[in-house]
Amino acid sequence: MTDSLIQVEGLSKKFCRSLKRSLWYGLHDIGSELRGGQRNNTNELRAEEFWSVKDISFEVNRGDCLALIGPNGAGKSTLLRMLNGLIKPDQGQITMRGRINALIALGAGFNPVLTGKENVYVNGSVLGFTKKEIDEKYETIVEFSELRDFMDTPVRNYSSGMNVRLGFAVAAQMEPDVLLLDEVLAVGDAGFRAKCFNTIMDIMQHAAVIFVSHSMPQIARVASKVLVMEHGRCILQTSDVGKAMETYYSTFTQCEAQQQISGNGKSTPRWIRLEDLSGNQINKVAFAAPFNVSCGLAIDPGIKEYRVQLDIRSREQQLVLQFSSEMDGVAFNKTGDVVVKVGINAMRLSPGQYVMNLFVADAQTHEVLLAFRECLSFEVTGNIVGYAPVSQSGDWTLEPAR
DSSP: OOOEEEEEEEEEEEEESOHHHHHHHHHHHHHHHHTTOOOSOSSOOOTTEEEEEEEEEEEEETTOEEEEEOSTTSSHHHHHHHHTTSSOOSEEEEEEOSOEEEEOSTTTTOOTTSBHHHHHHHHHHHTTOOHHHHHHHHHHHHHHHTOGGGTTSBGGGSOHHHHHHHHHHHHHHTOOSEEEEESGGGGSOHHHHHHHHHHHHHHTTTSEEEEEOSOHHHHHHHOSEEEEEETTEEEEEESOHHHHHHHHHHTSOOOOOOOEEESOSSEEEEEEEEEOTTSOEESEEETTOOEEEEEEEEEOTTOOOEEEEEEEEETTOOEEEEEETTTTTOOBOOOEEEEEEEEESOOOBOSEEEEEEEEEEETTTOOEEEEEEEEEEEEEEOSOOOSSSBOOOOOOOOOOOO
């Protein structure tokens, strides 16, 4: 089925930086509406106002997951709150069909005084379920949330992770037509997150999902379309997740890596760079393209043998690749000024920005001669995105069935 469940046309929302002015503008707008006029919804901003969301349009069909990505302050949460009816847009139109459920804040929709069990019934009633229908789903909700021992405890005593467990369990089992998720899964533990993402994939079979996250592996896993926002505006809307990630990373201000050098001082860095196969310095690597990492080092003459290691981390500081001369059975013995190179035939990293760490250690004593963290930053480009940050090649064959 491809029926449209969410349609957004020219959606805009403005806020005021001054609380005093905001209250005055609010009273003025309410007075205009009561007199049968219009809210102040022109394109002109009043003093100290700014657009939190400006002229956003999109459509989400049943079976789609639209990911909203962008830096903090891009307007993603404001957009979700308008979709959920928590705040009123200044311009534009929202059309949503079917049963809507949202997790846009920890414990959103829960009464902190009521117990977990009572909140399940209240939440279900708001979604239009009868008590009998909630009775039938209750055990499944408790089983999914893994909170059986705490269902008679007031929600105000729940941890943030417990709030998410109960909220997502209700959202999943109440069979919504539209599910809105705003970064709430980030506080869950690894096991529960895995369960949630499997459930999201199931929900997408019969619902439309809008998902906000700063985790690009999560986006790659569930998103069928991506909308990239910056300063309240849409700068890209695409089904090409790789291109969306590249655009997302480009929204951050480019800055030098926060380099840190430590060790016993018996090795010092001269330079480190990426090179193409012709020896030209580069700072971008195409997906699966061969290149070299070249390190200029000074090694103390007293060192008899040493080993070199390179770590590659994502922008989220996740260790994704490691190159170690020790693992490859290689040790170096030349001292003074040297150049250590490692050739990389095909680094299959998902598109994005990465940093490199360099380590030099005494091969005999294992003492760290040099630890050069974030010595280099670079970008991987391409349109191939895997759920895992690294996709390794294999030997593929095709044989006739026997």
